[in-house]
Amino acid sequence: MVLRGAYRVQRMLLMATIDPIDTQTVETRLLEQFVAVAAEGGVTRAAERLWAAQSTVSAGIASLERSLGVRLFDRTGRRLVLTTAGEDLLPHAHAVLDALDRMRDLATVDDADLRGRVRLGIFTSMDIVDLTGVLRRFRQRHPLVAVELMTSPTGTTGLVQDLVAGRLDLAYTGLPSVPAGVVVEPLREMPFRVFTAADHPLAGRRSVSLSELAGEPFIDTAHGFGNRLILDAALDRLGIRRRVVAEMNDMPAVIRFASAGLGVGVVPDSGVRHDGAVLELEDEVDPLRIGLAMRSGSEPNRATRTLARDIVAARVG
The missing domain is CATH 1.10.10.10 (Winged helix-like DNA-binding domain superfamily/Winged helix DNA-binding domain)
Incomplete structure (x- = not known):
């Protein structure tokens, strides 16, 4: 055929x-x-x-x-x-x-003849895996497959919503839990740390608790991001209220603004370079677990399955 x-x-x-x-x-x-x-x-x-x-x-x-x-x-x-x-x-x-x-x-006889399209929802600001390398090799092996990369202004929540609605075939997710009909393959785990300016009064310490930060202005990501959901849940559990003075659309921006002295940032440590101070968090806060999500209710096409396999194979550790 x-x-x-x-x-x-x-x-x-x-x-x-x-x-x-x-x-x-x-x-x-x-x-x-x-x-x-x-x-x-x-x-x-x-x-x-x-x-x-x-x-x-x-x-x-x-x-x-x-x-x-x-x-x-x-x-x-x-x-x-x-x-x-x-x-x-x-x-x-x-x-x-x-x-x-x-x-x-x-109509596809083997992987060399793979055709179709894959719509992949990603985070542009974090290297979850070496995605550019994965896509370069994928395109070399499967030149007839169109890969469409998409993002969401509401972070992982928006990506998962697009996945469930059928607007995406695969998506990164950092949600603590996902809706029914979605399966997730783990890719990376990142612990929360505290980021401040180098001259902040707390900068000389090795660790700090969330209660000590309650009076500080916070820089954070927007609502809908997985890390925001996790931290908000931890603060609610501890009965701590905070003041968020700026919301960013990516975590590296939070770290940059916190390092510049505009507030403190409590976000997962993604390894981004900065010139501020970083402290361990004394409270128990679940790490941000990034995974690759796909719908479980229907069989994805071979191109989607192949790209998913390549992304998972590229995870570190």
Whole structure:
């Protein structure tokens, strides 16, 4: 079984707001563009994700809207949001693209012929594994597989939500627990430490307790990050209230700001270089356990399974 050229799907998408038209077809590339714009909230980021020109994606969305006879997006400020028709179309578009991935899977004779796509949710600020090396070798062995890298402004919580919703195939997670239907392969474990400026009054000590830090201004990651969830739970357990003066979208930024004297940071030690002081934490706080998550309810395609195997094989220790 060999798949050649653009795979086209008969327009049989039965939805409340879109009438079925049997005589026309929709190219899957238009569905891919539609799904990307829906996920990214705009044409610019969708084009970057698809490695395409913005004009190509804009034209594709316009073509799809003409074919279906409905408007799929409304503009709200600087974002594009789905109309009711767009919301109806989205799960069907995902289903078509997933079915195509499975067909490509069946057409694959061996790993050298591996095809399809893998959507991987990552943390850009931490080297959980040597991901660039993994992806370079993966692309050399499987040049027909498209790997899409995605992030979330709400950290690991957003990545896992995207995984459960089917917008990702694999995702890094640092959540203390994951929803039903998600399995996690451990990758890395990082203990919490206290980061301060080199001239901070506590800088000369080897360790400190959370109760001693209660009056300090804190720098931390935003809500939704796994480390924030773990530390907040520990503080609640100890009955400690704190004042967070700045929230960052990555842990290295927390360490940099704390080292600059803008507050104290209590985050996992990821090995990032800094010019401040680091202290051991005297309280028992669970370490941040980073793993690779995937859905357990359905069999992933071979490309996803292969990339997951390569990432897990690259973990240290």
